[in-house]
Amino acid sequence: MQITDIPASVHTRGAKSPVRHTVTLIPGDGVGPEIAAAVQRILAAAGAPLDWERCNAGATVFARGVASGVPQETLDSIRRTGLALKGPLETPVGHGGKSANVTLRKLFETYANVRPAREISGVETPYSGRGIDFVVVRENVEDLYAGIEHMQSPSVAQCLKIITRKGSEKIIRLAFELALAEGRTSVHCATKANIMKLTEGLFKRVFEEVARDYPSIRAQHIIVDNAAHQLALRPEQFEVIVTTNLNGDILSDLASGLVGGLGFAPSANLGTQAAIFEAVHGSAPDIAGRGIANPSGLLLSAVMMLRHLGHMDTARRVKNALLHVIEQGRVRTADFARGGVSAGTDAFTDAVIDALGKEPARMAGGEYSRLRLPSPGPQSMIEPKQREVTGADIFIESTLAPKVLGDSLAALAADSPLALSMISNRGTQVYPGETPATDCVDVYRCRFLTRDAGKAAGDAVLLALLAKVAASYHWMHVEKLQNFDNAPAYTRAQGED
Numbered sequence: 001m002q003i004t005d006i007p008a009s010v011h012t013r014g015a016k017s018p019v020r021h022t023v024t025l026i027p028g029d030g031v032g033p034e035i036a037a038a039v040q041r042i043l044a045a046a047g048a049p050l051d052w053e054r055c056n057a058g059a060t061v062f063a064r065g066v067a068s069g070v071p072q073e074t075l076d077s078i079r080r081t082g083l084a085l086k087g088p089l090e091t092p093v094g095h096g097g098k099s100a101n102v103t104l105r106k107l108f109e110t111y112a113n114v115r116p117a118r119e120i121s122g123v124e125t126p127y128s129g130r131g132i133d134f135v136v137v138r139e140n141v142e143d144l145y146a147g148i149e150h151m152q153s154p155s156v157a158q159c160l161k162i163i164t165r166k167g168s169e170k171i172i173r174l175a176f177e178l179a180l181a182e183g184r185t186s187v188h189c190a191t192k193a194n195i196m197k198l199t200e201g202l203f204k205r206v207f208e209e210v211a212r213d214y215p216s217i218r219a220q221h222i223i224v225d226n227a228a229h230q231l232a233l234r235p236e237q238f239e240v241i242v243t244t245n246l247n248g249d250i251l252s253d254l255a256s257g258l259v260g261g262l263g264f265a266p267s268a269n270l271g272t273q274a275a276i277f278e279a280v281h282g283s284a285p286d287i288a289g290r291g292i293a294n295p296s297g298l299l300l301s302a303v304m305m306l307r308h309l310g311h312m313d314t315a316r317r318v319k320n321a322l323l324h325v326i327e328q329g330r331v332r333t334a335d336f337a338r339g340g341v342s343a344g345t346d347a348f349t350d351a352v353i354d355a356l357g358k359e360p361a362r363m364a365g366g367e368y369s370r371l372r373l374p375s376p377g378p379q380s381m382i383e384p385k386q387r388e389v390t391g392a393d394i395f396i397e398s399t400l401a402p403k404v405l406g407d408s409l410a411a412l413a414a415d416s417p418l419a420l421s422m423i424s425n426r427g428t429q430v431y432p433g434e435t436p437a438t439d440c441v442d443v444y445r446c447r448f449l450t451r452d453a454g455k456a457a458g459d460a461v462l463l464a465l466l467a468k469v470a471a472s473y474h475w476m477h478v479e480k481l482q483n484f485d486n487a488p489a490y491t492r493a494q495g496e497d
Contacts, residue, residue, distance in 0.1 A: 019049065020049040020050065020051055021049060021050055021051070021081075021083060021309055022050075022051045022052070022053060022080070022081045022083070023050050023051070023052055023053070023081060023083045023084065023085055023305070024052075024053050024055055024074070024077040024078045024080075024081045024083060024084040024085070025040070025052045025053065025054050025055065025084075025085055025086075026055050026056065026057050026058075026074065026084060026085070026086040026087060026089075027054070027087045028057070028058055028086060028087025028088045028089050028279075028283060029058045029059045029060075029087070029088060029089055029090045029283040029285070029288075030088060030090070030282070030283025030284050030285040030287075030288040031087075031088070031283060031284045031287060031288050031293035032058075032087025032088050032089075032279075032283060033087070034288070034289075034291065034293050034295075034345050035087060035279065035293050035294070035295035035297075035298045035299075035345065036085070036087045036298065038295035038298075038299070038345050038346070038348070038349040039085070039295055039298050039299050039302050040052065041349055041353065042295075042299060042302075042318060042321075042349060042352050042353055043302060043318065045353040045356060046314055046317055046318050046321075046356055047314065048306060048311065048314050048318075049311070053077045053080075053081060055071075055073060055074040055077050055078075056071060056074060057069055057070045057071070057074050057086070057089055057100045057104070058089035058090050058091075058100050058283075059089070059090040059283075061074075061100070062090075062100075068100065068103045069089065069091070069099070069100025069103060070100050070103050070104060070107075075107065078104070078108060078274055078276070079273075079274075082273065082274045082275065083274070083275055083276075083277075083305065083309075084104070084274070084275075084276040084277070084278075085276075085277050085278070085298070085301065085302055085305060086104075086276055086277065086278040086279070087278070087279055087283075087298060088278075088279050088280075088281055088282050088283040088284070089101055089283065090283050090285075101278070102145060102147070104269075104276055105140050105141055105269050105276070106141050108271055108273055108274040108276065109141060109271045109272070109273060109274075110140055110141070110269035110270055110271035110274060110275065110276055111139065111140050111141050111167060111170055111171060111270070111271055112137060112138070112139070112140055112170070112171055112174045112268075112269070112270040112271070112373075113136075113137070113138040113139075113140040113248060113252070113267065113268070113269050113270075114135060114136075114137055114138075114178065114267065114268040114269075114270060114304070115135065115136045115137075115138065115248075115252035115255065115256070115265065115266070115267050115280070116134075116135045116266060116300075116304075117132060117133075117134055117135070117136065117235075117252075117255035117256060117258060117259050117265075118132065118133045118134075118259060118363070119131060119132045119133065119259050119363065120259060120260055120264060120323060120326055120327075120363070121323065121326070121327040121360055121361070121362040121363050122323075122326040122327040122328070122329050122360075123259070123260035123264060123326060123336055124338065125258065125259060125260055127235065127258050127259070130235065130236050131236050132235050132236055132258055132259055133236075133239075134235070134238040134239050134240065134241065134255070135178060135182070135184075135239070135240050135241070136241050136243070136248055136251050136252040136255050137171060137174060137175040137178060137240060137241065137242040137243075137248070138171075138242075138243060138244075138245060138247075138248025138249065138251075138252055139167060139168070139171040139203075139242075139243070139244050139245050139248065140171075140245060140248075140269060141167065141245070142162050142163055142164060142167045142244070142245055143161055143162065143163060143199075143244045143245030143246050144159050144160075144161050144245065144246050145245045145246065145249075146160065146162040148160040148162065150476070150477070152395060152397065152443045152476050152477065153397045153441075153442050153443050153476070155441060155442060156397075156441050156442060156443040158477075161196070161199050162199075163199040163200065163202050163203055163244065164202075165202060165206060165382065168202060168203045168206040168207075169206050169210060169374070170374045171242060172189070172203075172206055172207050172210045172242055173210055173213075173374040174270070174371075174373060174374055175187050175240050175242035176210065176211070176213075176214040176217055177371060177372050177373070177374070178240060178371055179214075179217050179239065179240045180214070180216075180217070180369070181368055181369040181370065181371045181372070182368055182369075183369075184217075184239040184240055185216075185217060185218055185239060186217060186218040186219070186220065186238075186239045186240065187211075187214075187217055187218070187219055187220075187239070187240040187241075187242060188220050188221070188222050188227065188238060188239075188240065188241045188242070189203070189204060189207040189219070189220070189221045189222070189241075189242050189243065190221075190222050190223070190224040190227040190241055190242070190243040190247055190251065191203050191204045191207075191221065191223070191224055191243065191244065191247070192223065192224050192225070192247070193221075193223075194223055197491065198489070198490075198491060200244060203243075203244055204221055207219070207221065207242070208221070224243065224247045224251070227241065227243075227251060228250070228251065228254060231251070231254055231255065231258065232254075235255075235258050252265075252267075252280075253280075256280070260336065261281075261335070262280055262281035262282070262297065263281055263294045263296060263297055263335050263336070264294075264296050264297055264300065265279075265280045265281065265297050265300075266279075266280075266297060266298075266300035266301040266303065266304050267279070267280045267301055267304075268301065268304045268305070268308065270308070270371075270373060271373075272373055272375065275305070275308055277301040277302060277304055277305040277308075278298075278301055279297040279298040279301055280297065281297050291344045291345050291346060292333060292334050292342070292344050292345060293333065293345050294333040294334075294335050294336070294345075294348070295345060295348065295349060296322060296326070299318065299322055299352070300319065300322070302318070303315045303318050303319045306318070307368055307370075307371075308371070310370055312368060315368075317356055317357065318352075318356070320355075320358065320359045320360060321352050321353075321355040321356045321357070321358060322352050322355075323359075323360040323363065324355045324358045324359060324360045325348070325351045325352050325355050326360075327360040327361060327362065330351075331343045331347060331348055331351040332348070333345065333348050384484040384485045385485050386483070386484070386485050386486060387482060387483070387484055388456040388482065388483050389456050389457045389458070389462070389480050389481065389482050390449055390450055390453075390456065390457060390481050390482065390483055390488075391418055391421070391447065391448045391449035391450055391457055391480075391481040392418070392447075392448055392457070392462050392465070392466075392478055392479065392480055392481055393445050393446065393447050393448075393478070393479045393481060393490075394445075394446045394448065394465075394466065394469055394475055394477075394478050395443060395444070395445055395446070395475060395476055395477035395478070396409075396443070396444050396446055396469065396473045396474065396475050396476075397442055397443055397473070397474045397475070397476060398442060398444060398473055398474075399442050401440075402423055402425070402430035402431040402435070402440065402444070403431060405423065405431070405444060405446075406420065406423050406431035406432065408472070409423075409446055409469065409473075412465075412468045412469060412472065413448060413465060413468070416448075416461065416464065416465050416468070417450055417451055417452065417455070417457060417461050418448040418449065418450060418451070418457055418461060418462070418465050419448065419449060419450075419451045420446065420447070420448055421447045421448060421449040422447050422493060422496050423444050423445065423446050423447070424444070424445045424447070424493035424494075424495075424496070425438055425440040425441060425443075425444055425445075426438075426440075426441060427493055427494055428493060428494045428495055429493040429494065429495035429496045430444075433495070435495065443476075445493070446469075447481070447493075447496075448465060449481070462478075462480070466478065
């Protein structure tokens with residue numbers, strides 16, 4: 001997998017004028033339009049060479065009946081510009097359409113979610129003075145967020161966790177490249193590989209392989225629950241944390257809480273075809289239209305966008321102006337006024353514009369190099385030296401007791417080359433053997449393995465067995481059980497020998 005510079009035409013030293021960039025602006029819902037307007041004003045005052053295409057996504061689009069929350073004209077705009085700056089979007093919870101945020105990330109394969117967590121002088125937290133300065137690099141399109149869900153029965157839901165070698169390598173390489181670009185010395189990989197040994201385990205193994213290509217960076221694996229524990233205890237020990245999608249979603253919000261909350265949290269979604277920069281806080285409908293929202297999160301996201309484009313000097317000026325205003329403490333929006341007099345969005349924006357060219361006394365914007373993105377490369381398959389199908393897991397809906405179901409399935413397979421090996425319920429073996437403590441639901445995983453360990457199970461054998469099972473039971477899912485290079489490519493149930 002190759003590493004390439006992000007394709008963009010940028011202002012270079014000695015040039016008479018910067019090349020202008022067109023950015024798709026999605027103001028968003030709630031307070032989104034107010035903070036988007038504030039950011040536009042600040043960037044214009046700083047001389048950022050940006051033009052805007054204003055587009056919609058989120059609540060108003062859901063109301064039009066667009067299930068994705070993103071209309072075609074917005075997708076077309078991002079395809080043209082390759083850039084988007086996005087305010088907060090409302091997402092239906094537990095019902096309705098897909099998340100518009102996830103839709104954008106997946107359609108444009110913005111596989112990397114980059115969330116800095118840096119202490120801001122003037123934003124008081126229990127961790128103030130600790131020097132917190134790290135980045136969470138989250139894989140952004142795979143894992144449980146692939147959104148592959150099924151109701152296996154009316155009372156049992158399933159979500160498939162998808163981790164790929166290719167996806168893992170891209171995000172892990174990007175994490176190391178980010179460490180190099182920002183002058184950082186270590187990368188932690190946070191996984192739950194102690195429990196999910198195939199999925200999270202694959203991510204860990206790829207991390208260990210990729211780390212060898214970056215000998216100047218200290219690479220360390222950490223179990224994700226310990227990562228959360230350590231973030232609460234001693235967050236200053238971290239520089240870069242790379243992790244899978246769900247883990248990263250949780251850890252990045254935790255990280256924001258350490259340095260002042262989501263109102264100060266910038267975010268970048270990076271891919272080879274497009275980059276989307278967004279505020280990660282909510283749409284705050286309770287204060288929408290009142291002119292009191294804090295634009296800092298979206299402004300810091302715009303700073304990341306400027307760096308992405310190579311406008312390092314402008315990015316530094318804007319960030320330093322914001323940090324100066326916050327550090328001075330004379331103009332604060334209500335969310336961090338801490339009981340003092342608060343200013344509205346417009347007054348805060350004016351203060352940042354007036355501070356352009358000034359720097360904070362502490363923690364000024366650092367020096368950054370251009371981040372290089374991993375090139376995706378051609379689709380490839382890893383072919384094992386040896387592959388054999390040794391059986392199948394058949395998922396069956398039934399309210400029978402485990403022993404009754406097990407004895408019945410064993411009898412159905414009596415003349416098959418496959419024999420019933422075990423039945424599990426929610427991951428725990430319930431047949432053979434008595435497991436009275438297991439509170440069974442109506443979906444069982446029924447594992448059939450070849451009677452002859454030296455003979456593989458062909459498709460014809462599997463289909464014949466499935467036909468017999470289907471004659472008596474409702475099945476909804478089948479997984480082939482395979483060995484790759486004589487190693488099982490599947491996990492055992494709890495209690496299975």
